[in-house]
Amino acid sequence: MQIITDKTQKEKKEHGSFSFPFLLSYERLSAYESGSFLWHWHPEAELTLITSGKMEYHVNEQVFYAKEGDVIFCNGGALHAGNMTCSYDCSYNAITFLPKLIYGYKESVIYNQYVRPIVENPGFGGIYYDYTSTSGKKVHDLTLQISEVASNKKEGYELTIISLLTTLWKILWSDYEASNTKSHxxxxxxxxxxxxxxxxxxxxxxxxxxxxxxxxxxxxxxxxxxxxxxxxxxxxxxxxxxxxxxxxxxxxxxxxxxxxxxxxxxxxxxxxxxxxxxxxxxxxxxxxxxxxxxx
Incomplete structure (x- = not known):
């Protein structure tokens, strides 16, 4: 198996639907040839929650060495790839979504103050959240909750997902604003x-x-x-x-x-x-x- 892309490396896979642009998928690196997925991008933002093993995750010019419990946020449009480290397999939850689920429409204050600075910065690839850090634990718990809600699909789950994504985005925005290298x-x-x-x-x-x-x-x-x-x-x-x-x-x-x-x-x-x-x-x-x- 390998990710299918067009000539610009844009992934061809559909991530959710037009009415609800959100997708949860359970992945493992060993399912890909050579234990890695190749460079690609998609307009959706992505959360990668490591559930077991380790991964060397590349996004734009950054390299993250993630372990069980860690979460990586990948900005929409960012080039990213991943591979095993030291022959360890890696299982992970991949959550892709369009940030419009959070901001609604581009004239909103939510978009212009909290979302736009991130999604319209092509040089900002993403953020690595170490599970042992305070913010990393919060992001891990939120990402895990999102996975569970999306998997169970109980009545009103879409509203719960939007609420959890909004809470997570607030943490992301705060960390982005505090970063000294946010422009890359x-x-x-x-x-x-x-x-x-x-x-x-x-x-x-x-x-x-x-x-x-x-x-x-x-x-x-x-x-x-x-x-x-x-x-x-x-x-x-x-x-x-x-x-x-x-x-x-x-x-x-x-x-x-x-x-x-x-x-x-x-x-x-x-x-x-x-x-x-x-x-x-x-x-x-x-x-x-x-x-x-x-x-």
């Missing part, structure tokens, strides 16, 4: 460039990709392209390309009868020996072992 200016300036680079890789991973190709698509020099990507994504551009190619190879290994050599070529690594070496480094086992183990 560097990432804000480079946000569209990063998305364009990721989109280019996703659309051309089967081909030979050079630094000149990528730099050209975002109108930057080679050195500046590499610098911006690494500074904001915490990994090199080359490392990201190879990781993405290996991720895509998992589908071919499990869903086709193609040989390892053929699959290597399909994902843009024409040298099967180098493909096998890279695959083993990233996945911890050879392509043939992965096919046998997961197939």
């Amino acid at each position: 200016g560097d990432f804000r300036r480079n946000y569209e460039r990063i998305r364009s680079i990721i989109s280019y890789v996703e659309n051309h991973y089967q081909e030979k990709i050079t630094l000149d190709d990528v730099a050209s698509c975002v109108h930057l020099s080679r050195s500046e392209c590499s610098r911006i990507f690494k500074a904001n994504m915490q990994q090199s551009l080359f490392g990201f390309i190879q990781q993405y190619r290996i991720q895509k190879s998992l589908d071919y290994l499990l869903d086709t009868d193609a040989t390892i050599t053929e699959i290597a070529d399909m994902v843009g690594i024409p040298d099967p020996n180098y493909f096998a070496k890279t695959f083993t480094k990233i996945q911890g086992m050879s392509p043939s072992a992965y096919r046998k183990h997961r197939g």
Whole structure:
């Protein structure tokens, strides 16, 4: 399984309905190929409650190492991805919602004073709530309550969810206002460039990709392209390309009868020996072992 996105990395999955844009889903990282979900975004805000295990969670330029009980808020429109740490599986509740459930309409004081500063700041990716902190415990309890109410669906549950989200948002807004780095200016300036680079890789991973190709698509020099990507994504551009190619190879290994050599070529690594070496480094086992183990 993997998250399906369009060419801009926007997730295609529907998050709730037009009449009630809210969705609760129970997830685990081991359900995804390689124990990770790839970079994507959606207009809805998201709360991730870790119910067991650990997760390395990336949102924009931030990296959070979350454990059981922790909650991560991801802003709508923010690029995010997640993976296992130290081979630990991770189960979590994912709650996605449009903040309009809280503010109602954009002319309201609720929107302009408490919601707009957050949702209209593309450089603000999210906040990590450690369960052991005072605010973290409050956010955990509220997120757990929201999960339980959404799961039980008793009469009037929608009103209860809105009430709980509003209470949680007040905590979020207070923490956002108190943050010294709430603008995340560097990432804000480079946000569209990063998305364009990721989109280019996703659309051309089967081909030979050079630094000149990528730099050209975002109108930057080679050195500046590499610098911006690494500074904001915490990994090199080359490392990201190879990781993405290996991720895509998992589908071919499990869903086709193609040989390892053929699959290597399909994902843009024409040298099967180098493909096998890279695959083993990233996945911890050879392509043939992965096919046998997961197939």
